Amino acid sequence: MEDSPSVASDDIRYQGKAVEDEDWIREFLAGQETGVLGLADDEEPHLVTQLFVCEDDSIYVHGASDGRAYDLVSSTDEPQACFTTSEMGRFIPAAEPVNFTVEYASVVAYGPISLLTERAEKRDVLESFMDKFAPQLTPGEDYEPMSDESIDRTAVYRLAVDRWSAKRGEKPADEPGAYDSPLR
Numbered sequence: 001m002e003d004s005p006s007v008a009s010d011d012i013r014y015q016g017k018a019v020e021d022e023d024w025i026r027e028f029l030a031g032q033e034t035g036v037l038g039l040a041d042d043e044e045p046h047l048v049t050q051l052f053v054c055e056d057d058s059i060y061v062h063g064a065s066d067g068r069a070y071d072l073v074s075s076t077d078e079p080q081a082c083f084t085t086s087e088m089g090r091f092i093p094a095a096e097p098v099n100f101t102v103e104y105a106s107v108v109a110y111g112p113i114s115l116l117t118e119r120a121e122k123r124d125v126l127e128s129f130m131d132k133f134a135p136q137l138t139p140g141e142d143y144e145p146m147s148d149e150s151i152d153r154t155a156v157y158r159l160a161v162d163r164w165s166a167k168r169g170e171k172p173a174d175e176p177g178a179y180d181s182p183l184r
Contacts, residue, residue, distance in 0.1 A: 005057050005109070005161040019166035025107055028085075028166065029054040033133070035085030037061055037159070039072045039113070046072060052083070053128045059083050059109055059159040060125045070115075070155050078112035081159050090178040092171055103170050103178075111162040115155055119148060122156045 007020055019025065032052075039046045048069050050061040063069065073079060089103025116122045126146055130137070139145045171178060 005111070005164050007164065007166075017167045017169045019105075019168050021166075024168075025164055025166050026054070028105060028107055029059070032085040032087065035059075035083050037069070037113075037157075038082040038084070039069060039079065041068070041072055051129065051133065052085070053125065053132050055125075055128060057161050059161060060128070060156060061159075062126065062129065062154055062156045065153055065155045069157075073113055073115055073157060078114050080110070081113035082108060082110045083159055084108045088181070089170065090175070090180055092175060093177045093179070101169065105166070105168040105170075107164055107166045109159065109161045109164040111160045113157055113159045116158055119151055122151050122154065125156050125158075126151060126154065 004022060007022060007025070034049055035052050037048045037050055039048070046068055048061075048063075050063070053060050073081075084106060086104060086106035089105075092101045092103065094100050116125065123146060127139075130139070134142075137143060
């Protein structure tokens with residue numbers, strides 16, 4: 001690895017929840033399934049929820065070789081992007097509703113985004129998606145190996161993380177009154 005992303009968690013308003021541990025950030029990202037990619041479209045933000053993999057301080061997403069996200073990334077020389085993923089834990093009640101809180105963890109990453117162009121590099125990233133989301137399956141046995149045509153028609157995006165920040169709010173397992181979301 002060249003330079004690791006800088007940890008910008010000191011920019012978080014409530015420092016009691018800031019995470020400075022880069023290993024925790026990497027582990028959290030490895031354990032998440034989806035996140036939201038943020039791109040700028042002139043004065044309007046464009047957000048896309050995506051499956052992702054994080055490797056070597058880069059976040060990879062993939063999709064069709066057309067559409068708004070593709071146009072935004074391909075029409076500009078390495079535009080800046082952001083990406084976030086989060087998880088929610090238990091609700092923590094309080095005497096006054098304004099003081100209710102929730103356990104959570106999140107990471108936000110920033111950096112330039114580009115399209116991968118080399119077939120071999122795209123194949124490696126797409127195989128990482130299969131390893132992450134279908135580790136129980138074997139190519140050539142459980143599914144056909146990826147064809148060159150399939151790889152060529154897939155857009156693979158790389159967000160090269162310059163900086164990231166993380167937050168985490170947890171309470172003890174025996175926190176009085178803590179409860180799981182009634183929506184799950």
